[in-house]
Amino acid sequence: MSARVFSSEAGLAGFFRRRARHERAGFQLYTAAVTAARDPYLYVTLGVPDTLDGRFDSVALHAYLVIRRLNMAPPPGAELAQAVFDAMFSDMDVNLREMGVSDMSVGKRNRAMWEAFHGRSVAYAAAWADGEQLAEAIARNVWRGQEAPAGSPDALVRLVRAQAECLAEQPLEALLRGEITFIPAEEAAR
Template identity: 55%
Template sequence: MPLASLFRRRPFEAEAFRLYGAAVAAARDPAWYARLGVPDTLDGRFDMISVFVFLLIDRARTDPDPRGSDLAQALFDAMFADMDQNLRELGVGDLSVGKKVKTMWEAFNGRARAYAAAIESPDRGALAEALARNVWRTEAVPEAAHRLAKAVRREAEHLGRQDFKALAAGRVSFLGAERALGQE
């Protein structure tokens, strides 16, 4: 029954869209833009969404629960289904959408690898450097990148304390910019 498989729900599809929605809401917090000077542009918003989706994917894929990789994949799929839809709503032509989504996927993949390596690095400045390159598009590391790096680490720790069962059910909480930055 190959046709039936087209209509079957993939594992964690609905839950991943809820988690993705929470990541987008966290990324849109005005304090990131007002307090840190994150560029309030399409690129700046994509970069902040990428940070929060990365945090969720990293949390899911590193969980000892064997379903973690399925949840991580579903989050990735939800993000790029939304990016595809947003490009179409912005009026990007059908023939260009696939190329643009591929470019966005490559950008996200590069960021995710850089953030994962930076978080694992013993160099405490590595995450700020990666954020400076991606969020502010600069090799110089502004003070705001150090502040964002601390906030990202706090968000990662906060996610690490959340039960995988809640994440698998599509429930997550983020500290939010004011709390994550306010702990400075």
């Protein structure tokens, strides 16, 4: 009786084909989330800190909304959600390098941001059903222990919920093409 040798190459090739199939759409969806996260209303009116950390938290919040929407969709929603996540951390890697972070430190910093994003995602998901808890989670992450401007956490909860409703109405077929629409922040925060 001869031993049968199994190659993981076929499985690995299938994995990379599935990832590549959604890579462009994932990048486009992530880019739209970044654009929404850069809306000046968030920084000027709601007082989101216009710092590296504040911008990271705004991007993380908007990327969370896209990933949440995709993970609630039927297949291949989860694969596309992974592509958005991959695009986010590929972009973070590039940004760190452009800021002059040494090659030796990029991996460690990118991992720290991944862990921060994961922690925020877990906190937002756990608090989703309760507006007060969601406002506390957002304030804790966005203002990082600093006093949030009066009413801003509640306005961000309204914004997050409005964006989530807007994303839920968008068909998966459009999202698979990388097409997504966010409501302007001022309108969403009302």
